[in-house]
Amino acid sequence: MPKKVFFTTGVGRHKEMLESFEMALRDAGIEKFNLVTVSSILPPGCIIVERSEGLKELVPGEIVFTVMSRNSSxxxxxxxxxxxxxxxxxxxxxxxxxxxxxxSYGESEECAGKYAGELAREMFYTWKNEYPLRISYAARSAEVDEDGNWATVLAAAVFIL
Structure with a gap:
């Protein structure tokens, strides 16, 4: 069961799509891990920590569970x-x-982040029939350059076991 979680975002740019994703992972600080995407539950007792604190607890090559959103164009x-x-x-x-x-496409970080926060809030409500104590979000946006190089953005919740 995950004991801690941290949130991170990144943006990457490159002429190749895969490389732009790698650059976004580097910007987010999670390129050294074998990432396994999981669904959307924040476990009971899971403490939210700062990215810098969370990264100190992970080892390169480690299998790390994450909830990730990414977009490329x-x-x-x-x-x-x-x-x-x-x-x-x-x-x-x-x-x-x-x-x-x-x-999404065409949205600012703030707009996409607020939407994601409200989406989590409504998912919680439909399960518990009550609203959560609070909501938050982590978001990133970018614009593709005029030369048509690939841009990738990502936002992730990274679990620490």
């Missing part, structure tokens, strides 16, 4: 966004919360 001037929303229950030690992934 090479369409000149296209704005892309990726966001993770988080709904935190009133009793976070005993109850689980929700994480949501949202990726």
């Amino acid at each position: 090479n369409e000149p001037s296209r704005r892309i966004a990726a966001a993770i929303g988080c709904a935190i229950p009133a009793d976070s030690q005993a109850d689980f919360g929700y994480l949501s992934e949202h990726h």
